[in-house]
Structure formats: C-alpha cells, structure tokens
Amino acid sequence: MNSTWCRFKKGPSFYLPGAFPLQMHQMTAPNARGGQLTAFKAFLCDSFYGVAFIGAAELSIKHQLVRDLVGSLVGASDIFRRYDIDFYRIGGLTLWQAAARQAVSVDLLSADLSGLPLNPASPPASMMGLITFIDTRYHNVHRKQVLSAIRLAKAIQLSPKFAHTIPLGLGNLLTLLFDTLEDHQLHEEEELFPAMVNSPQHTLTFPVYRAVLEHDEISDQLDTLSRLTGGYAIPETAHRCVRLLYALCSSLDGDLRLHMHLENNLLFPHFIGEGALAS
Template sequence: MNISQTNTVAELAVENPATTRVFEKYGIDYCCGGNRTLVEACHLADVDYDQLVNSINEAAGKDANEKGDSDWRRESLKAMMAHIIDTHHVFTRTELARLNELLAKVCDRHGAKHPELAELQVRFHDLRQDLIPHMLKEEQVLFPYIDQLEQALTGNAELPVPFFGTVRNPVNMMEREHDAVGALLREIRTLTSDFTPPQDACISYQTLYGALSDFEADLHQHIHLENNILFPRAVAFEKSFASASSEDRPDSQSCGGHSSGGHPSGGCFGA
C-alpha cells in the first residue's frame, strides 16, 4: 500500500479492510477516531510509526493473495446494510444478552474480592442501554431511507420526503451515539486491564473477558463500516439525487423539504 504520514486511519481502513486487524492489534481507534492521521494515531497509542506501517503492508500483501474482505465502497448500499444487520446487529444483540448473564454470574461469585466488577457491570448496562435503541433507529428509520435513496437514484422508485429533512441529520446523531459507545468501550477496556483476567479467575471469569474483547472488536468493525463507508456514501447519494432532481425536475421538492406523513419536522432525528 502507498502510505504517507498524512493518511488518516479511516482512509487506510477503507482502502484495505485487512488493516483493521492491524489497528486492533495495536489498539488504534479506526472507527470513531478514524479522522486522525496515522502519525497522530501512533502518538496516542504509543506505537512506533515504522513498525505499524510494516505491519500494515504485511497484512495488505497477505490479504491480496487471499480472497480478502468485501470492498464495501463498490457494493450496493442495500447489500452493505443487509451485511451490517445480519452480521453485526445480530451478533451485538446475541452477545449483549449472553454477556449480561455471564457478567451477573461473575459479579455474584467474585464481586467481593474484585470490586471493579461492580463498575464494569454499570458500564456494560450503559452500553446495552445505548446500543439497543441505536440499532432500532438504524433498522426502522435510517436504513430504510438510505435504501429508498439508492433506488431513487437509479430511477427505480420515487424518494419520499423524510421527516428528518436530510440524511445528514440522522447520520450526525448516529455518529454522536457511536462516539458515546466508543467511550464506554474504552472505559470497559480500562476496567478489565485490557481484558486480562486476574490470576484467581475461574473459567466463567476468563470466558467473560475473552467475550468482551471479541465484542469490542466486532463493534469497532461495525462502527467503522457505518462511519467511514455507509454514511459518507449515503450523504453523497443524497447530494447526487438532489442535484439530478434540480436539473431534471426543477419543480420537485428537494430532500430537505417540509415534513410529510404527519411526522414532526425534527422528530428524533431533527437538526
């Protein structure tokens, strides 16, 4: 890969998905903090720049010789959203339920000796409270609109005027909620000493920390796909549709028009 010090972490993650595994290894935030340059990210994570670049090139070279990951820059938005729901949303819901039970069990058995488990339980509860409605808003409001937007841009359907004005409004909200989730994940990592179980940890304790680590990695990938690929593409699609509409149908309403369908103009996604 052609890598420069001014490349952002997100740019590299989008260009070659194999780099996300390298970023996970070195503790570099490529989802919520993807706008940082590689140099800035190395400084924050206390990682040697040259070592990181070598690891990225090695991973990219290996990925080129294998099947590799899907290039979501070129897949349809419909396919990408289906992947996010079927892969990441399903995993998140399943693991939230499993981890909640496992954490309660570990707290009950080890909480007296390890008081940090009580704080971990609070932070995990906060994470659940954020993620469950967040995914519903995506599945019930934002993703259906993006699907309609893509169909309208290809001429296969009319685009209804959304109650939230423009796609940028719900995208901004989802990104803010992603930031909150990212902050909670960092707190959980700190409370668990980078998911390192104590020496007296039982099998359930060890399983909990391993599962939390896997959960974090999946959420990073999940948020990366949305923040760095899906959302920017959706915003660009809406701009293209608005531009085409103004040229071909000058009397039609733009995507930022008045609310319809009885919804309040701001709604839960208002500016």
C-alpha cells in the first residue's frame, strides 16, 4: 500500500478494565471518486512495550449478527450447518447469542469462522433485485435438484443389487419435500412476491408469517433428511450412484437453507419489521 496516499485517521479513545487506554484508528485511502475508502481497521494499544495491533474483526466477530456473517464470509453457512445452528431462522442474533442458544463453544465457532475468506459477491441490496435474484437463482434450481434426487433414489431402490445401500424411505421423504417446497414456491411466485412488488410499503404480516411457517416445515424435513443419511456422510464402499445421491441431497440442503436465509433475514424484514424473526 502506497504510503503517499494512505493515512491513519484517529478515532475515539476508550478503556478496557485493567488495560492501557485503547485508541481506534483506521487506515483510509481516496477511492476513484475522491472519497475515503477504509482499507484497514485496528486497535492501537500504547504501552511501555510499544504499539500492539489487535484486529478489530477478531475482537468483534462474536458480536456480529449471524446473517451478516453468512453474507460476508464464504462458507459460513456450511460451518453453521456443522454446528446445527439455524442461521436462516436466527439471523438477527449475534454469534454469542446463537452459540449460547445452541449450547456450543463460541470460541470454537468464532475460530472456524475467522479463517474464512471474505465473500466478494453479495445479494442485491434493493428489494426488487432481491426478489428477482431469489426467484431466478433458487426456485427452478430447487425443482431440478429435488426431482433429480427423487429419480436417482427410486432407481436405486428398484435395483435388487443396490436397494439396501440407501436408507429405507429416502425416496418417499424426497417426494414429500418436493411437494412441500412446490406449494411454498408457488405461493411466493403467484401471491407473495407480486404483493411485495405492487405494494412495497404495505405491511404483509400474515402472508409473510405464512411463508416463515412453511420455511419451518421445509427445515424440519431437511433435518429428517440429514438424520436419515447420517449427515450426508457417504459410506466408503458406496456405489457411484449412491455417492451422487448423497451429494445431491447435501447440495440441496445447503442451497435451501441459504434461500431461506435470504428471505427470512433480508427480504421479509422489509414487511414485518427488523428482528421480528430473531427469536
């Protein structure tokens, strides 16, 4: 970074119990439009031993909202899934609160998240853009994912040689999931999304909460799918068809939960208020 155009901007001082005074600084640089672009933030601790840099992100990650971590870190949703944290349901909670709710170590959780790269992409900021993104990126993709998994599961179940290699009832569960998901997505496509577009300032409390309840039903079915497949853990001796089926189910699980995260945490609060779904 060129020192001729970067500088430290001094921020407010504050104290930590039993520590030296801390001073917040941020390094800024002019962007293409002549404004200031924050390139780096750090705490500076002046002491007899020199200046210690403590990363602000490291200090604050436990206090960041779950929904922000999912959006800003590549792979955060996978880590939350590993810890059985329903990030799409409790996106308005901080990492501290989410860890306490699930009775997991916030230190281990934050350590896993701290090693993730920043996400260079982000969903559209506007409500209209977000609706279009959800519809095109997820709805038809989910239909193809579930139908492919159903066809493969039923083909395996009909094979005398491989029928015993997948859990009994897997095909039926996937069919139930497809029916539930199709009803939900049609409700959004035909009723909820048009109402949001045509009356963006109008409170849509009942239709939105209906969609949230449908998300809960889908989530419960995904939880059952995960338990039935042992967390999508592929047996070492599994045939390639079984491996493909488990990979499809795992991909569907992750995609669906991200889809529900975008709606519960980013889209729906436009209509039912910030934090209404955090509990």
